[in-house]
Amino acid sequence: MAKKTLVPFGPQHPVLPEPVHLDLVLEDETVVQAVPQVGYVHRGLENLVDKRDFQQFTYIAERICGICSFGHSMGYSQAVENLMGIEVPERAEYLRVIFHEMSRMHSHLLWLGLAADAFGFESLFMHSWRLRERLLDIFERTTGGRVILNFCIPGGVVHDIENTELEAIVSTLRGMREDYDQIAATFLDDASVRSRLSGVGYLSKADARTYGCVGPMARASGWDVDVRNNGLGAYSALADFKPVTSQDGDCYARCQVRVEEVRQSIDIITELASKIPDGETLVKIKGNPAEGAESLTRIEQPRGEAIYYIKGNGTKFLERCRVRTPTSTNIPGMCATLGGSDLADVPNIVLTIDPCISCSER
Amino acid sequence: MSVKDTSKKGASYVKKSPWIIHYDAASCNGCDIEVLASLTPLYDVERFGIINTGNPRHADIFLVTGSVNEQAKPVIEQIYSQMVEPKVVIACGICACSGGVFKTCYNTMGGIDQVIPVDVYVPGCAVRPEALIDGVVRALDILEQKRAAMDAGLPVPTPEVKLGVETPRVLHTQDDPDESGTPIEPAAQGGEGAKR
Amino acid sequence: MRFQDTKFIQIDAQDILGIATAKRADDWRFLEVHANRPNKEGKVEIVWSFFDDRALQAVAYEAFVDPGSSVDSLSGIFPCAFMFENEMHDLYDITVRNISLDYHGNFYQVTCDAPMMDRDADKPRRTVSLGNGGTYATTAPDAPVQGEARQDPAAPAHEDERPDAAGAATGE
Numbered sequence: 031m032a033k034k035t036l037v038p039f040g041p042q043h044p045v046l047p048e049p050v051h052l053d054l055v056l057e058d059e060t061v062v063q064a065v066p067q068v069g070y071v072h073r074g075l076e077n078l079v080d081k082r083d084f085q086q087f088t089y090i091a092e093r094i095c096g097i098c099s100f101g102h103s104m105g106y107s108q109a110v111e112n113l114m115g116i117e118v119p120e121r122a123e124y125l126r127v128i129f130h131e132m133s134r135m136h137s138h139l140l141w142l143g144l145a146a147d148a149f150g151f152e153s154l155f156m157h158s159w160r161l162r163e164r165l166l167d168i169f170e171r172t173t174g175g176r177v178i179l180n181f182c183i184p185g186g187v188v189h190d191i192e193n194t195e196l197e198a199i200v201s202t203l204r205g206m207r208e209d210y211d212q213i214a215a216t217f218l219d220d221a222s223v224r225s226r227l228s229g230v231g232y233l234s235k236a237d238a239r240t241y242g243c244v245g246p247m248a249r250a251s252g253w254d255v256d257v258r259n260n261g262l263g264a265y266s267a268l269a270d271f272k273p274v275t276s277q278d279g280d281c282y283a284r285c286q287v288r289v290e291e292v293r294q295s296i297d298i299i300t301e302l303a304s305k306i307p308d309g310e311t312l313v314k315i316k317g318n319p320a321e322g323a324e325s326l327t328r329i330e331q332p333r334g335e336a337i338y339y340i341k342g343n344g345t346k347f348l349e350r351c352r353v354r355t356p357t358s359t360n361i362p363g364m365c366a367t368l369g370g371s372d373l374a375d376v377p378n379i380v381l382t383i384d385p386c387i388s389c390s391e392r
Numbered sequence: 393m394s395v396k397d398t399s400k401k402g403a404s405y406v407k408k409s410p411w412i413i414h415y416d417a418a419s420c421n422g423c424d425i426e427v428l429a430s431l432t433p434l435y436d437v438e439r440f441g442i443i444n445t446g447n448p449r450h451a452d453i454f455l456v457t458g459s460v461n462e463q464a465k466p467v468i469e470q471i472y473s474q475m476v477e478p479k480v481v482i483a484c485g486i487c488a489c490s491g492g493v494f495k496t497c498y499n500t501m502g503g504i505d506q507v508i509p510v511d512v513y514v515p516g517c518a519v520r521p522e523a524l525i526d527g528v529v530r531a532l533d534i535l536e537q538k539r540a541a542m543d544a545g546l547p548v549p550t551p552e553v554k555l556g557v558e559t560p561r562v563l564h565t566q567d568d569p570d571e572s573g574t575p576i577e578p579a580a581q582g583g584e585g586a587k588r
Numbered sequence: 589m590r591f592q593d594t595k596f597i598q599i600d601a602q603d604i605l606g607i608a609t610a611k612r613a614d615d616w617r618f619l620e621v622h623a624n625r626p627n628k629e630g631k632v633e634i635v636w637s638f639f640d641d642r643a644l645q646a647v648a649y650e651a652f653v654d655p656g657s658s659v660d661s662l663s664g665i666f667p668c669a670f671m672f673e674n675e676m677h678d679l680y681d682i683t684v685r686n687i688s689l690d691y692h693g694n695f696y697q698v699t700c701d702a703p704m705m706d707r708d709a710d711k712p713r714r715t716v717s718l719g720n721g722g723t724y725a726t727t728a729p730d731a732p733v734q735g736e737a738r739q740d741p742a743a744p745a746h747e748d749e750r751p752d753a754a755g756a757a758t759g760e
Contacts, residue, residue: 041464041467042415042446042467042471043446044445044446047416047421047424047425047428048416048421048424049415049416049417049464049467065689068671068695068696069461069463069695069696069697070417070418070461070463070464070467071416071418071419071458071461071464072418072461072463072499072696073418073459073461073494073497073499073500074497074498074499074500074703074704075494075497076704077497077498077703077704078493078494078496078497081496089493090493093420093422093492093493093494093517094420095420095421095422096419096420096421096422096423096424096425096518097421097422097425099420099422108592112592140425155432156432156433159428159429159432160432160433160434163429163432163434166429175518176426176518176520177422177425177426177518178422178517178518239617240666240667241667241668242617242618242666242667242668243668255617255641260644262592324594324596324648325592325594326592326594326619326637326646326648327592327594328592328619328639328646337619337620337637339622339635339637339648341624349624349625350624350625352620352622354619354620354622354672358620358668358671358672359620359668359671361668361671362667362668362670362671363668366667386421388416388418388419388420388421391696462697463696463697498703499696499703
């Protein structure tokens with residue numbers, strides 16, 4: 031009869047950039063059950079709706095997470111606009127999507143570096159982050175910040191980005207593509223990476239639907255859930271958008287999906303930059319949210335679908351702002367995939383989920 | 393870099409290649425990715441011989457980000473107590489310095505210096521890698537001073553832990569109170585004292 | 589579609605298990621469950637939301653319950669619900685029956701029980717005990733926290749809406 035032992039994983043671990051704790055119940059070297067313990071990053075910022083009015087709260091929303099920062103500001107702004115029935119100018123919608131896709135690229139490149147580092151591929155980590163610096167240079171040149179951009183606010187975007195600058199962005203991304211293809215090939219075609227990731231952490235499509243997984247984790251299992259496919263905002267202007275999916279459902283498939291999404295983002299940005307209309311970029315918001323008004327909006331963050339629920343109470347302070355991030359929904363699925371895996375595979379599985387704990391705990 | 397060499401006994405073993413341990417204490421991650429970005433080729437703290445380690449007992453510099461929450465507090469205290477003297481704590485980002493935008497949240501303590509003594513404060517939201525490197529270079533100086541004090545048998549200078557606003561206390565973290573170096577001032581109010 | 593239309597439907601809290609079972613049978617997706625702070629009547633509002641991928645329609649069911657009351661867990665039907673239900677229990681003191689993985693109040697280690705139930709903007713800091721036996725308490729309960737100016741909810745948020753703004757609002 032195999033003896034059961036309890037091994038704690040985290041919160042401080044070389045492979046994890048963020049603190050999450052897993053209690054792994056092991057029989058010999060096989061994980062039987064994984065119990066997550068979150069709460070290391072819970073700041074309670076949803077209570078700040080009392081102290082910051084609905085326009086100031088954008089800056090709190092941006093700081094829910096530094097990696098998905100632009101996505102949160104965009105999601106929150108869309109939620110406020112939905113609540114108050116504000117129509118944002120088209121140019122602002124295009125700019126938001128362009129920056130959101132760049133944010134997705136920077137997040138996936140960051141993840142690629144961390145995944146490579148966990149494998150011992152330290153120089154690939156350096157190359158991937160060196161490539162990411164070019165994106166951060168674009169952010170800094172256009173908005174002034176590398177990580178927290180302060181660019182998207184309810185009503186539109188803070189200032190216009192000229193078409194010449196957009197052309198420069200597109201040519202930078204085109205220049206990045208060759209380097210990126212090399213880095214991605216080095217990671218995915220490597221024999222040891224393939225052998226360590228293939229067949230590991232399998233999640234079937236049915237299980238992905240049962241556990242409600244979203245984002246690349248679900249798309250790697252063959253389920254094409256993607257908010258960008260719903261034709262919202264400037265995504266409706268794309269000629270042809272298909273979510274990147276894979277049928278394999280293992281860790282390797284999740285890596286492949288994320289790697290391909292970076293290329294897809296470059297294509298999206300190139301297409302939208304050529305189609306962007308001229309016009310205003312910001313409408314001024316008058317008045318406060320109505321009492322009892324509620325809105326629930328969704329966007330596609332790099333890690334999956336994020337939901338923003340906002341309720342007004344007639345004053346300039348919101349009654350409630352609730353953010354449900356993709357990692358909260360993916361963690362139960364992750365614990366299910368950990369069941370039956372080896373202890374040595376646990377860091378790999380956790381990394382391929384791409385957890386963003388500070389998002390999920392707010 | 394021009395730093396004063398305060399070593400009297402020859403080349404410093406500490407300043408040559410200090411190792412870092414990094415922990416995210418309820419941070420939004422912005423500062424954490426900038427800490428990791430400092431290791432990458434563009435900013436490159438590795439030219440100072442700095443390596444990011446996961447083991448507190450190997451580390452000289454503790455880079456902490458985030459406004460501390462209740463659950464992170466014991467983790468930080470444990471990491472700090474496991475580090476071997478001389479050690480330096482750098483609070484990265486405005487959340488670590490003073491709590492940042494989350495200062496008044498119900499679950500934040502409002503800065504690292506509420507929990508462990510902080511030697512260098514690096515502001516920014518998110519902290520820029522250049523500022524971080526500047527902070528690390530200053531921390532190397534402080535580390536050198538501590539090493540010199542240890543070699544000379546003098547008390548190791550440790551900054552105060554600023555708990556609350558009205559009642560600052562000194563949190564002593566060395567294991568054996570009899571050989572403690574830093575003199576402890578009993579707090580003005582609340583006479584339970586801070587001596588371990 | 590430019591705006592995301594979500595249907596908000598008022599229900600009784602005991603009906604949610606039946607509704608969730610029907611949604612699962614119809615192949616809907618569970619989005620999340622959360623609670624809102626007590627309204628003027630002192631009732632806590634619980635919001636469950638579901639999504640239909642085919643019709644691209646989100647529906648949110650809302651129920652008003654008394655503080656401290658209990659509701660059924662959806663984690664038997666939608667396994668990912670346990671994360672949100674434990675959080676709701678910790679922050680809002682709503683008991684959820686039969687959660688598949690129940691942390692019994694230890695999901696988040698927070699400074700006080702049900703912190704989100706308190707509406708006071710300037711919450712008094714708690715008394716914290718140091719590891720060595722000492723304690724301290726910070727700012728007085730009704731003094732504003734250092735550095736925070738109290739904001740007046742009735743004041744307009746925008747410059748040009750102040751009643752004594754000269755002339756009409758300038759073009760934006």
